[in-house]
Amino acid sequence: MKHTPELASRMAKTLDYEEMLGCMRCGFCLPTCPTYIRSKDESASPRGRIAIMKGVVDGLIEPDDGVEKTLNECLGCLACEPACPAGVRYSVLLEDARAAITAHKRATGQMDVRERVIRKVVFDGLFLNKSKMQTATSFLRFYQQSGAQTLTRKLRILDWFPDQLQKMEAILPAVPARTERVRRPDRVRATGTTTARVAFFSGCLMDTMFYETNANTIKLLQAAGCDIVIPESQQCCGALHGHAGEQPGAVVLAKRNIEAFESLDVDFVITNAGGCGAFLLGYDHLLHDDPAWKDRAERFTAKIKDFAQVLIEVGFLDRVTLTLPDQLITYQDSCHLRNVQKGALAPRVLLQAIRGTTFVEQQHADHCCGSAGVYNLLQPRIANDILEMKMGHVRDTAAQTIVTSNPGCHLQMQLGIQEHGTPSMRAVHLADLLAEAMDPR
Ligand code: SF4
Numbered sequence: 001m002k003h004t005p006e007l008a009s010r011m012a013k014t015l016d017y018e019e020m021l022g023c024m025r026c027g028f029c030l031p032t033c034p035t036y037i038r039s040k041d042e043s044a045s046p047r048g049r050i051a052i053m054k055g056v057v058d059g060l061i062e063p064d065d066g067v068e069k070t071l072n073e074c075l076g077c078l079a080c081e082p083a084c085p086a087g088v089r090y091s092v093l094l095e096d097a098r099a100a101i102t103a104h105k106r107a108t109g110q111m112d113v114r115e116r117v118i119r120k121v122v123f124d125g126l127f128l129n130k131s132k133m134q135t136a137t138s139f140l141r142f143y144q145q146s147g148a149q150t151l152t153r154k155l156r157i158l159d160w161f162p163d164q165l166q167k168m169e170a171i172l173p174a175v176p177a178r179t180e181r182v183r184r185p186d187r188v189r190a191t192g193t194t195t196a197r198v199a200f201f202s203g204c205l206m207d208t209m210f211y212e213t214n215a216n217t218i219k220l221l222q223a224a225g226c227d228i229v230i231p232e233s234q235q236c237c238g239a240l241h242g243h244a245g246e247q248p249g250a251v252v253l254a255k256r257n258i259e260a261f262e263s264l265d266v267d268f269v270i271t272n273a274g275g276c277g278a279f280l281l282g283y284d285h286l287l288h289d290d291p292a293w294k295d296r297a298e299r300f301t302a303k304i305k306d307f308a309q310v311l312i313e314v315g316f317l318d319r320v321t322l323t324l325p326d327q328l329i330t331y332q333d334s335c336h337l338r339n340v341q342k343g344a345l346a347p348r349v350l351l352q353a354i355r356g357t358t359f360v361e362q363q364h365a366d367h368c369c370g371s372a373g374v375y376n377l378l379q380p381r382i383a384n385d386i387l388e389m390k391m392g393h394v395r396d397t398a399a400q401t402i403v404t405s406n407p408g409c410h411l412q413m414q415l416g417i418q419e420h421g422t423p424s425m426r427a428v429h430l431a432d433l434l435a436e437a438m439d440p441r
């Protein structure tokens with residue numbers, strides 16, 4: 001990226017200077033940061049990244065490729081935020097800086113053709129358009145079911161693709177048929193007495209590749225006494241746009257989602273993917289400069305909750321018995337569920353209520369697994385190092401079942417099992433494990 005004064009001034013306009021000044025350089029965030037733990041390099045730490053952003057805005061550092069690389073190598077896991085005694089909102093600085101760089105590269109023709117095409121297809125095509133996402137998923141199902149996948153593997157066609165893509169292809173879940181995916185009603189009544197009225201945020205990947213997990217989440221909420229509405233007009237949360245510097249696309253999706261949910265008379269808007277939940281919670285910041293949307297966004301975000309938190313709140317454990325065959329279970333936190341939604345406790349309470357099983361806490365369960373959206377595809381070297389460390393801690397627990405609360409973590413743990421695990425291990429979403437264990441009283 002060529003240094004131009006325009007980028008420094010664009011970052012100066014976009015970044016909240018007071019927020020950067022809030023960093024008192026205490027370093028409390030350093031031991032929580034996976035990229036710093038891996039490299040011991042100050043520029044790969046939260047404190048270092050904030051200093052670099054501030055240096056660019058102050059005109060002391062040229063906003064060159066090195067600056068972009070440092071920001072791109074951040075996982076966005078936000079383990080640094082709860083550790084910060086000054087309450088610096090690092091997430092806001094990171095997303096605003098990435099948005100400024102992306103907008104600058106696009107405006108000055110510095111984005112190469114390959115990146116332009118990928119961004120166009122992924123952000124303007126797939127994730128901005130629900131029906132295109134459904135169609136793409138149907139192609140994936142065709143690939144999996146028609147014999148094309150078997151042939152591709154036999155002919156070693158995947159050898160032409162990057163290693164990381166080959167690894168991810170091997171662990172993709174079997175996609176359900178489109179006919180199965182559209183059969184769901186948009187309203188589901190509670191079993192027994194109603195405890196809450198909720199709306200379900202079904203997500204894009206969760207509602208295609210992980211459709212079964214969504215179906216199980218609805219089943220659990222129903223058993224917990226929730227009347228559930230699933231608005232058809234809802235869209236992708238926009239997290240991938242937001243984290244990749246594509247803020248205009250994220251804003252479009254945020255507005256569509258607020259419109260889809262705001263007229264519903266519900267107590268909670270429920271998510272079952274930590275990454276989506278955290279991004280929905282950030283809509284108030286995303287739209288804080290827009291007077292027509294600011295209050296609407298705040299009303300929407302006030303209702304966001306993870307399904308595990310709601311299950312505990314409405315007394316799910318008083319209504320059902322959870323039982324599974326004897327096994328050791330460990331939990332891998334979704335960074336965004338833990339660090340943004342403050343939802344670390346509820347999954348552990350639910351897992352510890354499953355009779356016949358033993359819950360084992362792994363060391364550093366709160367550290368990112370290296371998935372971080374599409375980070376494991378874009379930064380495979382760092383992501384794989386982080387995953388290897390993670391799997392060492394998982395193996396120390398001797399657990400057979402690794403539970404997660406986010407689709408990216410789920411796939412990453414499957415990759416971890418494939419690369420560093422044992423044949424008896426499996427990765428499973430919390431909703432799927434609870435549904436497996438549920439025996440209504
Ligand atoms: S978001 Fe995660 S990787 Fe990035 S600086 Fe914070 S702790 Fe480090």
Ligand code: SF4
Nearest residue numbers: 023024026027029084
């Ligand atoms: S913990 Fe907060 S104040 Fe301290 S160095 Fe990190 S970001 Fe700055």
